[in-house]
Amino acid sequence: MTTPLSGATNPYDETPYPDLSYVHTHPDRAATLATLLGLEPAPVVNARVLEIGCAAGGNLLPLAYALPRADFIGIDYSARQIEEGRQRIAYLGLRNVQLLRRDLLEPGDDLGTFDYVIAHGVYSWVAAPVREALMALIKRVLRPQGIAYVSYNTYPGWHITGMVRAAMLYHGRHATTPQEKATAARAMLDFMAEHATEGAHGGIFRSYRDFLGDGLKGSSDAFLLHDELEETNDPVYFHQFVAHAGTHGLQYLVEVELREVLPHLFRAETQQRLQEVARDAIELEQYMDFLRNRMFRQTLLVHDTVVPARRLDPSPVANCFVRSQAKPVRAESGGSTIQFKSSDGATLTTDHPMTIALMERLGALWPRAAGFRALVAEWQRQAQSVPSQPEGPPDALIFAANLLRAFGYSSQLVSLHSHQPALVREVSARPVASPVARWEARGRTVVTNLWHERVALQPVQRDLLARLDGRHTRADLAKATPELAALSPEALETHLHRLAHAALLIG
Ligand SMILES: C[S@@+](CC[C@H](N)C(=O)[O-])C[C@H]1O[C@@H](n2cnc3c(N)ncnc32)[C@H](O)[C@@H]1O
Structure with missing residues (x-):
């Protein structure tokens, strides 16, 4: 220990x-x-x-x-x-x-x-x-x-990070409190980043300093003390x-x-x-x-008694819920091929009519997922005009294979799930946000949504979220704080919709 x-x-x-x-x-x-x-x-x-x-x-x-x-x-x-x-x-x-x-x-x-x-x-x-x-x-x-x-x-990645850790620990070896240890570690990072200029390793210290100075991790000595500097790190x-x-x-x-x-x-x-x-x-x-x-x-x-398949097969996708907000980008070649792109740059390119139609449908359903079978049934009801392929695998199987391929590229492009959380897409007259996220918003700018993803909030969204307990109308919200009062009705609406879009609302 x-x-x-x-x-x-x-x-x-x-x-x-x-x-x-x-x-x-x-x-x-x-x-x-x-x-x-x-x-x-x-x-x-x-x-x-x-x-x-x-x-x-x-x-x-x-x-x-x-x-x-x-x-x-x-x-x-x-x-x-x-x-x-x-x-x-x-x-x-x-x-x-x-x-x-x-x-x-x-x-x-x-x-x-x-x-x-x-x-x-x-x-x-x-x-x-x-x-x-x-x-x-x-x-x-x-x-x-x-x-x-x-x-x-x-390893092997931690061989490099281990070098940074060793230098930080060495500089803090006489520290008697966690605070002193963290301060010494940051000082050593600065020292190495600025003065280790003779070999390639100076760049590693500079990158590490950037990494720590950026975002959530950098703000917290607790991360530094327990992740990088914890006595045991094997x-x-x-x-x-x-x-x-x-x-x-x-x-x-x-x-x-x-x-x-x-x-x-x-x-x-x-x-x-x-x-x-x-x-x-x-x-x-x-x-x-x-x-x-x-x-x-x-x-x-x-x-070790379980026998998983060692090859991925598209058929189990039929048992999944599917979620995507990838945007369609019309690709060249006569317009029948569409590329869908996620915010991380991953793409799915397809000319399969059912995949194209249902990827667009998923975008409209965001942040909710849709059951694969329900999606396919809906398409089959609505798209009778699209000719089915006379030969080759059934459309649903091609769609499943495309989803699996996209999920394998990036879970931001397509994410597959085993359930659908209880969240709402529309902003009601007296909106209700997840109580856990409301509680989190009181102390920090990053909260957890109903999909268990982190959502970074702007200060005004944090104010808003903390008040979404189902008791307040838009008129109440608009005068709750000077910052909220300064918003136009349109801007308030936009922020409320962003919270809904971020899967934070439950009613
Ligand atoms: C690095 S923290 C991670 C906490 C949390 N899982 C997370 O990722 O945010 C490690 C956690 O393991 C706990 N821990 C360490 N040794 C333990 C032990 N022997 N028995 C039970 N918990 C222990 C610590 O108290 C600490 O909360």
């Missing part, structure tokens, strides 16, 4: 971990990927979910709110974080989530079993015996068809992680981002070489990690 800093019994009591949600930890992602790999995971809507190292519930509480019929337990050994989380649960009136103060080394045998287990930011940051205990607990509590999410730092190679899971009777299922698993984003020649050099799926991913200099992974594990 980590050695407490002087005067503290637990580093996470002294400096709590920042409260954030992590979209990839959502059991929905695990359920969807398992479905695509031919498994039958438990429906997330009434699943039992355990989060190990849950801190104050920044990730678990939004999940519990969004899935009211599912049951959530979080464990963490930091008394302060657990207490803060419990107060928040009481404030929000959540009845389907409990936080328990437990040390992984003595987790107790009363937790029961779970369909989904989440361990984000724990594996690499605890000492070897605790890592063993983590894997053993996952094995013990995971139901036969259960899926565990484990994130960890990886990255592993992917193949070592898989082997470790294997010693506990667990096996690799898939990584949470499909595009990171498939070699299709490498150029053709590289794909060819990868196929020649890698003897199995694990080796293939390990070689891709070397090519990408990967430093972090978010891996799904299942029991």
Whole structure:
């Protein structure tokens, strides 16, 4: 276990971990990927979910709110974080989530079993015996068809970040408080960024300083202290992680981002070489990690008795919900081919009439998803004028294959889901926003939406969101604060619609 800093019994009591949600930890992602790999995971809507190292519930509480019929337990050994989380649960009136103060080394045998287990930011940051205990607990509590999410730092990427960490730790070696340690670390980053000019490594320090100075991470000493400077920080190679899971009777299922698993984003020649050099799926991913200099992974594990398909097949897409806000861009060649583009630049190009029509339909439904079968049935009712292809695979299968291809390019282009959260697209007369997001908006600019995604708010949107409790009309909202009063009715409407579009409204 980590050695407490002087005067503290637990580093996470002294400096709590920042409260954030992590979209990839959502059991929905695990359920969807398992479905695509031919498994039958438990429906997330009434699943039992355990989060190990849950801190104050920044990730678990939004999940519990969004899935009211599912049951959530979080464990963490930091008394302060657990207490803060419990107060928040009481404030929000959540009845389907409990936080328990437990040390992984003595987790107790009363937790029961779970369909989904989440361990984000724990594996690499605890000492070897605790890592063993983590894997053993996952094995013990995971139901036969259960899926565990484990994130960890990886080599080769962390060889480089490890150099930055070592320099920061060296400069802070005499620090007696977390604050001093963080200050020394930032000073060392500045020193190296400005003065390490003789080799290529100065650039690495400069990039790291930019990374820390940018966005959420940079603002928080807690991230720096626990992520980069935590006493234990043991990255592993992917193949070592898989082997470790294997010693506990667990096996690799898939990584949470499909595009990171498939070699299709490498150029053709590289794909060819990868196929020649890698003897199995694990080796293939390990070689891709070397090519990408990967430093972090978010891996799904299942029991070693489970037999997942090792090839992706489009037919299970029929069991999914689909969401997309990719914009159509008319491509050249006579107008029958359309390219859909997402905000991250990923594209899907197709001349398949059903795919084109339904991608446009999905754009209109955003931020809601649509069930694949319902979408197809709707198209079949409405598009009788479009001639069906006399030969070749059925239209629905082509559509499914196109969706799977797009999901493999980027989950911003097309995202597949196993459920549909209760959110509304229209702004009602007295709008209601997610209470969890409203609570989050009181203390920060980034909140969690009903899809468990982070949404960055402008100051005026934060003011607005915090007041959307179903009691206020637009007229009330327009005079709630000087900033809101300064908005024109059109501007107020635009902000309300942005909140709806960001999947933050429930009624
Ligand atoms: C880096 S933080 C990650 C917190 C949270 N999962 C997240 O990603 O926001 C690691 C968490 O693991 C908890 N932890 C560390 N060692 C533990 C142990 N032996 N037993 C239980 N929890 C532990 C810490 O208290 C801390 O909340």
